Amino acid sequence: MNALLVLLYVVFGYFLLAMTVGRLVRRYYRFPIPSFLTQVIDNPLRRRFLQDPEVIADRMMLEPGMTVVEVGPGKGSYTFAVARRVAPGTVYACDISDYVFERLRERVEREGIDNVEPRIDDAYNFSFMDDSVDRVFMIACLPEIPDPVRALRECFRVLRPGGLLCLCELFFDPDYPLRRIEKRWAGEAGFVLEKEFGGFLVYQLNFRKPI
Numbered sequence: 476m477n478a479l480l481v482l483l484y485v486v487f488g489y490f491l492l493a494m495t496v497g498r499l500v501r502r503y504y505r506f507p508i509p510s511f512l513t514q515v516i517d518n519p520l521r522r523r524f525l526q527d528p529e530v531i532a533d534r535m536m537l538e539p540g541m542t543v544v545e546v547g548p549g550k551g552s553y554t555f556a557v558a559r560r561v562a563p564g565t566v567y568a569c570d571i572s573d574y575v576f577e578r579l580r581e582r583v584e585r586e587g588i589d590n591v592e593p594r595i596d597d598a599y600n601f602s603f604m605d606d607s608v609d610r611v612f613m614i615a616c617l618p619e620i621p622d623p624v625r626a627l628r629e630c631f632r633v634l635r636p637g638g639l640l641c642l643c644e645l646f647f648d649p650d651y652p653l654r655r656i657e658k659r660w661a662g663e664a665g666f667v668l669e670k671e672f673g674g675f676l677v678y679q680l681n682f683r684k685p686i
């Protein structure tokens with residue numbers, strides 16, 4: 476019993492230490508996380524207890540036929556939950572990482588999903604036309620982009636007037652920003668807050684591009 480307690484303390488201590496060091500490093504150096512980690516971050520525990528893809532997709536007010544852009548899709552759990560709701564509309568899963576693109580392309584092919592299109596695309600300079608998409612969403616992605624307001628201005632450009640931007644964050648992400656910071660970034664890019672969900676540990680913010 477004592478050994479188990481000691482083990483728990485040690486594991487928890489290492490976890491706290493890793494979080495603190497991670498946050499300190501990320502405070503001064505922003506860069507995309509190593510691509511292989513995207514496969515680890517998206518795990519069953521997180522999906523079950525913290526960021527359920529179905530719940531996040533439900534809050535996005537999706538309709539069949541919509542065009543959606545996801546920035547930084549990782550393994551694609553959130554991508555596919557959204558794709559099921561907008562079919563026959565399309566989800567463009569955009570990432571700067573070749574690794575993420577290839578893994579996602581393989582999964583789309585393997586599972587025969589015809590309304591997800593993985594793309595190599597940069598949030599600073601999307602390949603989409605102005606006012607052309609209904610939804611843009613990012614899960615644990617915006618705060619790792621060195622100039623988040625620039626990326627949000629680009630989201631604003633491609634969203635149609637009245638379209639929604641959905642941002643979801645998780646406290647255990649070393650880049651986790653406080654809600655008020657993310658609201659300020661979105662405000663600077665021209666978005667208006669529509670609705671907020673969740674608490675301190677996990678939150679989702681929906682912003683609208685004004686008509």
Ligand SMILES: C[S@@+](CC[C@H](N)C(=O)[O-])C[C@H]1O[C@@H](n2cnc3c(N)ncnc32)[C@H](O)[C@@H]1O
Nearest residue numbers: 507517547548549570571572597598614615616
């Ligand atoms: C922390 S991962 C999140 C993955 C996934 N959304 C999740 O929650 O499991 C962030 C992803 O954003 C991508 N990314 C970083 N900067 C980007 C940019 N400027 N444009 C597009 N994607 C970017 C990274 O390559 C990475 O795959």
